[in-house]
Amino acid sequence: MTSRRTSSVSRVVAAGGLLLAVASFVRAETRVELDGNWAFRTDPSQQGERLGWANQLPEETEMVDVPHTWNVGKHEDYEGAAWYFRSFSVKEALLGKHAEIHFGATFSRARVWLNGVKLGAHEGGYTEYYFDVTARLKPVNYVAVEVNNQPGPATLPGYAMRGRGTDDTGSIWYDWWHYGGIVRDVWLTVSESSLIRRQQVRVKVERGVADVQDRV
Numbered sequence: 001m002t003s004r005r006t007s008s009v010s011r012v013v014a015a016g017g018l019l020l021a022v023a024s025f026v027r028a029e030t031r032v033e034l035d036g037n038w039a040f041r042t043d044p045s046q047q048g049e050r051l052g053w054a055n056q057l058p059e060e061t062e063m064v065d066v067p068h069t070w071n072v073g074k075h076e077d078y079e080g081a082a083w084y085f086r087s088f089s090v091k092e093a094l095l096g097k098h099a100e101i102h103f104g105a106t107f108s109r110a111r112v113w114l115n116g117v118k119l120g121a122h123e124g125g126y127t128e129y130y131f132d133v134t135a136r137l138k139p140v141n142y143v144a145v146e147v148n149n150q151p152g153p154a155t156l157p158g159y160a161m162r163g164r165g166t167d168d169t170g171s172i173w174y175d176w177w178h179y180g181g182i183v184r185d186v187w188l189t190v191s192e193s194s195l196i197r198r199q200q201v202r203v204k205v206e207r208g209v210a211d212v213q214d215r216v
Contacts, residue, residue, distance in 0.1 A: 029189045029190060029191035029195075030094060030189070030190040030191070031187055031188070031189055031190075032088070032090065032187060032188040032189075032190070033185075033187050034066075034086065034088060034101075034143075034185075034186040034187055034188060035065075035066050035067065035185050035186060035187075036065060036066060037063055037064075037065065037066075037086070038063070038064055038065075038066045038068070038084045038085060038086045038182070039057055039061040039062070039063060039064075039084070039085040039086065040061060040062050040063070040064040040068070040070065040082065040083070040084055040085075041053075041058060041060060041061045041062070041082065041083050041085075042070065042075060042078055042080070042081075042082045042083075043080070043081040043082055043083055043146070044078075044080050044081070046080070046081045048081065048083050048146060049146070053083055053085070053144055053146075054113035054116055054118070054144045055113075055116040055142075055144075056142075057085050057142075058083075058085075061085065064084075066084065066086075066182045066185075066186060067104070067181075067182060067183055067184050067185060068084075068181045068182055068183070069107070069179040069180060069181035069183055070082055070180055070181050071149075071177060071178075071179045071180055071181070072179075078180070079149055079150045079151075079178075079180070080148060080149070080150050081146055081147070081148045081150070082146070082147055082148075082180060082181070083144060083145065083146050083147075084144070084145040084147065084181075084182055085142070085143070085144050085145075086142075086143050087140060087141065087142050087143075088140075088141055088143070088188075089139060089140050089141070090137055090138070090139060090140075090141065090188070090190075092139060094137075094190045095137060095138075095139070096134075097134070097190050097191060097192060097193065098132075098134050098190070098191045098192065098193055098195050099132070099133045099134045099137045099188060099189065099190045099191075100130045100131065100132055100133060100134075100188070100189050101114065101119070101130060101131050101133050101143070101186070101187075101188050102128065102129070102130040102185075102186065102187050102188070102189060103122070103128065103129055103130070103145075103182065103184070103186055104128050104183075104184025104185040104186070105125060105126055105127060105128065105182075105183050105184040106122065106125070106145065106147050106181070106182050106183065106184075107125030107126075107147065107149055107178065107179055107180055107181060107183050108123065108124065108125035108147075108148070108149050108155065108178060108180070109121070109122070109123045109147070109148045109149075109155070110122050110123075110145055110146065110147045110148075111145070111146045112131060112143070112144070112145050112146075113143065113144045113145075114131075114133055114136045114137075114141060114142070114143050115136055115138060115141055115142055116142070117136055119131040119133065119136070123155075125149075125178070125183070128184075130189075133188075145182060147180055147181060147182065148180070149178050149179070149180025149181075151178060196216055198216075199214070199215070199216050200214070200215040201213070201214050201215075202215075
């Protein structure tokens with residue numbers, strides 16, 4: 001019995017060593033943090049896209065610290081569209097590799113542009129999302145994000161607007177406030193062209209034999 005246990009442990013250790021040896025040849029992705037100073041401006045008439053804010057920084061912006069919500073401070077009661085802007089640099093060695101821009105969360109509907117090109121949209125104030133920017137990344141980049149926290153019948157929350165949750169004045173109320181903004185971290189990831197999104201390794205030891213299964 002002692003011999004069998006020793007054999008099993010040796011095989012598991014050997015298998016683990018093999019996995020570590022393989023892993024040593026895999027490069028980790030490079031992460032570029034994009035939190036911190038962003039320019040910010042509310043857009044109550046939703047004219048920012050028409051005026052070209054996705055291509056260049058507009059006038060009358062203020063500096064904020066992302067992660068950020070505009071519903072703390074002078075814009076505490078504001079509902080509607082607002083924009084965030086930031087320029088960032090990327091090292092030449094990272095260009096041409098697989099690149100993604102990630103948002104930890106934006107509340108609640110967002111549209112994102114990079115260097116004047118619309119990357120896409122996302123709805124949901126608590127979920128992470130990302131866009132592939134491999135073909136759009138430059139040494140110096142300009143990102144613009146339009147976020148809208150205005151509730152409506154087709155949004156979450158929207159229950160109160162479907163006939164419930166109103167007082168005698170007709171005002172809509174909720175038992176929480178829908179804080180608009182880029183409310184979680186923003187970052188850029190750069191990796192090699194072959195990207196492993198998820199890996200699962202399972203080891204089963206039975207009768208002195210270690211069975212290693214690797215799912216990529």
